[in-house]
Amino acid sequence: MKSLFTTSALMAAMFAPAALANFHVNVGAINVNPNADSTYLNVVESVAGLPQNSSKLDVDSNTQLGLTFDYDLNDNWTLELIAATPFSHDISLDSSVGAVDGLAVGETKHLPPTLLMQYHFMDKQQAFRPFVGLGLNYTLFFSEKVSPALKNVLVSTGAATAGDDVSLHLDDSFGVAVQAGFNYKLNQNWGVHAMVAWADIDTDAEVRVNGTSVQPVTVNIDPMIFMLGARYSF
Template identity: 75%
Template sequence: MKKTLLTTLLATAAFAPVAMADFSLNVGAINVSPDESSSYLNVVETVAGLPQNSSQLAVDSNTQLGLTLDYAFTDNWTLEVVAATPFSHDITLNSTVGAVNGLKVGDTKHLPPTVLAQYHFFSKQDAFRPFVGLGLNYTLFFSEGVNQELTDVLVATGAATASDKVSLHLDDSFGVALQAGFNYRLNQKWGVHGMVAWADIDSDAEVRVNGTAVQPIDVSIDPMIFMLGAKYYF
């Protein structure tokens, strides 16, 4: 029994450094730059007296702390999990009517956990290794808020009263993600990590008055994602 236990412990101790050597952590700045489009806000256009098909939503970019964990299960193939601190985005009106163009609609936060399979080129012993990746993205929207500017417009046009509660809701999204980048190894433990990615993020949004949807909106965010940071090899 003691011999079996000793053998097991020795095998585990021998395997642990090898297993940990397959993991690496990337930490750095990650930027999400939406290439957004949306359906027209026809209900808002009607109540505000705007021309039909003149107004859509726009979403600004945001930079946060990015954290990605890599597991190399062969010399060329790696599984990567991408995470970040929550992104915050301002939502505005993109309109051909100058008086309301840039009107602040609201804001939202989101988390974009993404899992990718990466293929790394060149040899494991090479310092510089470019890679490409393909995976799936899940975007969780939360903390949606409506700006007072939108509420004022709805009240002024009679679509809402001053006592009504105006809110904004965005559905979560699930879609494909594409990636390309590089790792440059500086020494046994440290390196540089850079990547650019694209994610298919589509959401059904609603402007609500007292919980009732008054303006449904199809939003296609489809952002470019950029990251540059430090890489640590376990």
């Protein structure tokens, strides 16, 4: 048994440097800019006396600390995992009725881990190397909250009472992601990483009163994602 542990330790010591030589970490600012669209809020329109098919949801953009990990499979192909600190988005009403356009609906946080296969162009020794990527995105929504403004509308129209629990729920999302960008090597270890991506993020949302859905809506978030940061190669 001791011999087995000794052999395993020696193999780990031999292969760890080789594995690290293919490993890169990118750290910088990452921005999620939704191209939001949704189905109409017909229930809210009805209780608030708004014209039919006049109001949808809009989602604002947010910037966080991005952290991505690259592992070179060979000179051209790389696996990349995109991570970040949790994004926070305000959700508002996008309405043709000026009096309620921009009305705060609520807010949510999300984590969008994304795994991509990248193809890097040009020779590995080149300082400037553009790439394209294709992969999968999983978006986890949490900490959803309804705004006081929306609750006031529901209370004033009789759809809820002041003592009711009004909440917001968003389903998690799974979809494709595409990416393009470049890495620029400054020296043996340090460089610049820049990328733009698009992710298919769709969610079914519900406004709930005492746990019962009173307004379901499908939201297509489909954001553009931008990142610029420092790159460290081991």
